[in-house]
Amino acid sequence: MEVTVKLFAYFRDGRFKEAASTLSDEETTPRNVIESLAIDMDDVGVIMVNNRHAAADYRLHNNDVLAIFPRIGGG
Amino acid sequence: MADKIFRVNMTDLTTSIEDVPADWAGLGGRGLTSTIVAAEVEPTCHPLGHRNKIIIAPGMLSGTVAANSGRISIGAKSPLTGTIKEANAGGTAAQMLAKSGCKALIIEGLPKGDSWYNLHLTADSITINKETELIGKGNFAVIDAVADRLNDKHGVISIGQAGEMKLLSANISIKDPDSNLRSCGRGGLGAVLGSKRIKFISIAPTDAKVDIANQEAFTAANRTFTKALVDNPISQALGQYGTNVLVNIINESGGLPTRNFTSGQFDGHEAISGETMYDTIVEREGKPKHNCHKGCVIQCSQIYNDVNKAYKTSGFEYESIWAMGADCCVDNLDHIAEADHLMDDMGIDSIETSVAMAVAMEAGVLDFGDGAEVCRILKEEVANGTPLGHIIGCGAGNVGRTFGVTRVPVVKNQAIPAYDPRAIKGIGITYCTSTQGADHTMGYTIATNILGVGGSVDPLSKEGQIELSRNLQIATAAIDSTGMCLFIAFAALDDEKCLPALVDMLNARFGINLTADDVTSLGSTILKTEHDFNLAAGFTNKDDRLPEFFSEEPIAPHNVVWDISGEEIDTFWDF
Ligand code: SF4
Numbered sequence: 346m347e348v349t350v351k352l353f354a355y356f357r358d359g360r361f362k363e364a365a366s367t368l369s370d371e372e373t374t375p376r377n378v379i380e381s382l383a384i385d386m387d388d389v390g391v392i393m394v395n396n397r398h399a400a401a402d403y404r405l406h407n408n409d410v411l412a413i414f415p416r417i418g419g420g
Numbered sequence: 421m422a423d424k425i426f427r428v429n430m431t432d433l434t435t436s437i438e439d440v441p442a443d444w445a446g447l448g449g450r451g452l453t454s455t456i457v458a459a460e461v462e463p464t465c466h467p468l469g470h471r472n473k474i475i476i477a478p479g480m481l482s483g484t485v486a487a488n489s490g491r492i493s494i495g496a497k498s499p500l501t502g503t504i505k506e507a508n509a510g511g512t513a514a515q516m517l518a519k520s521g522c523k524a525l526i527i528e529g530l531p532k533g534d535s536w537y538n539l540h541l542t543a544d545s546i547t548i549n550k551e552t553e554l555i556g557k558g559n560f561a562v563i564d565a566v567a568d569r570l571n572d573k574h575g576v577i578s579i580g581q582a583g584e585m586k587l588l589s590a591n592i593s594i595k596d597p598d599s600n601l602r603s604c605g606r607g608g609l610g611a612v613l614g615s616k617r618i619k620f621i622s623i624a625p626t627d628a629k630v631d632i633a634n635q636e637a638f639t640a641a642n643r644t645f646t647k648a649l650v651d652n653p654i655s656q657a658l659g660q661y662g663t664n665v666l667v668n669i670i671n672e673s674g675g676l677p678t679r680n681f682t683s684g685q686f687d688g689h690e691a692i693s694g695e696t697m698y699d700t701i702v703e704r705e706g707k708p709k710h711n712c713h714k715g716c717v718i719q720c721s722q723i724y725n726d727v728n729k730a731y732k733t734s735g736f737e738y739e740s741i742w743a744m745g746a747d748c749c750v751d752n753l754d755h756i757a758e759a760d761h762l763m764d765d766m767g768i769d770s771i772e773t774s775v776a777m778a779v780a781m782e783a784g785v786l787d788f789g790d791g792a793e794v795c796r797i798l799k800e801e802v803a804n805g806t807p808l809g810h811i812i813g814c815g816a817g818n819v820g821r822t823f824g825v826t827r828v829p830v831v832k833n834q835a836i837p838a839y840d841p842r843a844i845k846g847i848g849i850t851y852c853t854s855t856q857g858a859d860h861t862m863g864y865t866i867a868t869n870i871l872g873v874g875g876s877v878d879p880l881s882k883e884g885q886i887e888l889s890r891n892l893q894i895a896t897a898a899i900d901s902t903g904m905c906l907f908i909a910f911a912a913l914d915d916e917k918c919l920p921a922l923v924d925m926l927n928a929r930f931g932i933n934l935t936a937d938d939v940t941s942l943g944s945t946i947l948k949t950e951h952d953f954n955l956a957a958g959f960t961n962k963d964d965r966l967p968e969f970f971s972e973e974p975i976a977p978h979n980v981v982w983d984i985s986g987e988e989i990d991t992f993w994d995f
Binding site for chain 1: 653654657658660661662663664665666668669672673674690694695720738860861864866867870871872873876878879880906907910977978
């Protein structure tokens with residue numbers, strides 16, 4: 346399964362801004378992707394799949410766009 | 421030093437220093453400005469006439485060493501919205517006023533004749549002086565002139581050309597520790613100061629300290645409070661990327677109003693994002709981290725340099741960048757920075773003016789995306805007061821009416837800021853019900869709708885939005901009274917030690933025994949006082965509505981409309 350992964354803020358440091366990722370049949374959640382990128386789950390603030398908030402254990406589908414943000418704020 | 425009320429009457433050019441009435445003793449910041457406006461300003465008065473007053477008040481903790489406590493509140497009846505108004509900002513003035521024993525400065529009346537004036541405030545005096553040299557000049561020239569005439573340790577509160585011309589989007593600028601500017605931005609308060617023909621207020625430095633009833637308890641509480649702020653990961657990200665870190669996440673959520681509110685995503689988002697801004701600042705040897713007043717430990721401000729590594733602007737915030745960027749389709753941070761600098765110098769609200777510019781783009785006055793033309797119009801038309809400059813400088817609603825545009829994003833004639841209410845419904849409730857026209861800071865539901873702070877409420881659902889906005893508006897009214905920067909709220913919502921420490925500081929400062937519930941009820945009282953003023957000014961529940969296009973035009977990518985009914989909105993006030 347192919348998904349597009351987008352990273353934001355300091356998660357990009359030493360990684361990437363946007364990349365295509367091929368997931369195996371056993372690894373189908375945002376948590377799997379986050380762990381494979383060596384991002385600490387505690388640092389994750391918001392996960393979105395196709396522009397909607399999603400839980401870390403959401404089951405991804407082919408061609409999903411997964412966006413991973415650290416804990417950020419502003420206003 | 422005992423707190424006093426400093427009063428200036430511009431009609432007969434007299435001043436007085438008065439004792440603080442008992443009812444006002446426990447108030448500060450927004451709680452005090454709104455209480456005084458409600459007590460002394462006739463709600464139906466013309467905002468630019470002799471019966472309006474402008475109230476300037478430091479927060480309850482301003483002038484102490486409490487972290488992030490240096491916000492100044494300015495209140496009046498707004499000429500833009502016709503409602504009560506409070507706008508707050510950092511800079512050095514709040515701390516200096518508090519140390520000078522000035523609990524509030526009340527400016528009333530209008531001078532006869534066409535002279536201009538400045539005010540000079542010290543710990544035991546306030547004087548009215550004629551001003552000639554600086555008329556027609558921008559805010560930076562005022563700050564330089566005060567440093568030349570007196571010295572650069574003085575605090576400055578000033579208006580630029582926009583305030584002198586009484587443009588309805590004119591703001592009031594506050595000098596920061598580096599002699600740059602912070603703005604009490606929204607609602608046209610600069611026009612009110614301009615109507616009173618006051619170009620600036622200088623504040624003399626003083627060695628006096630504010631009284632603290634229980635120093636030991638205060639120090640301990642401030643230690644806990646500061647630690648909660650510093651340890652918070654959101655505070656840390658604010659230091660690195662500034663508030664502009666929001667461009668990408670709001671774009672990803674589909675709530676970034678683009679091309680005069682016709683889409684929820686902007687193709688050029690990456691070019692104007694906090695990440696790009698951070699890289700640019702570092703490359704040009706600016707400062708990603710900077711504080712708008714001494715004692716801020718979050719430091720969301722920054723120094724943004726131009727390509728030649730020379731200072732261009734500071735306090736370069738998400739809302740300004742969104743407005744001139746996505747809403748006007750300008751995907752060039754340097755054009756946006758130039759526009760930001762021009763708006764700071766002439767003293768005009770960067771949200772209202774940029775949204776007005778996008779409405780003008782829709783009207784065909786200029787093209788979407790033409791950042792160079794935006795800068796030309798600001799410099800040549802608005803700052804010089806040409807007819808087009810007046811049209812744009814009086815806000816988005818005014819541009820819409822003048823050119824017959826129906827897609828005009830305003831509530832109570834104030835421009836809707838950087839979050840689309842169709843895709844982020846909680847903030848729509850805040851825009852509708854805020855006592856001051858559309859304003860995200862009044863009840864920042866983005867925290868919970870998008871950022872996952874203080875729980876989570878689905879941004880696209882109608883469920884829970886009214887309660888969310890109400891709770892945040894009440895809490896915000898209280899925080900705005902303490903002198904605290906609103907960005908303490910992220911730590912306050914996340915860290916259970918933070919708010920109790922803030923309450924402990926208030927108690928130690930004044931020798932009182934407030935509980936957290938008392939602070940909440942203070943917030944409720946402030947909101948009700950403001951709402952009552954608006955009702956007496958002629959507003960009704962029918963004014964608590966979004967413009968109709970939000971209910972009729974679906975916005976991409978979610979293809980959603982605003983679907984919360986008037987009856988539902990009205991339940992906001994059931995408390
Ligand atoms: S966090 Fe930002 S706005 Fe708040 S006090 Fe610090 S620099 Fe000023």
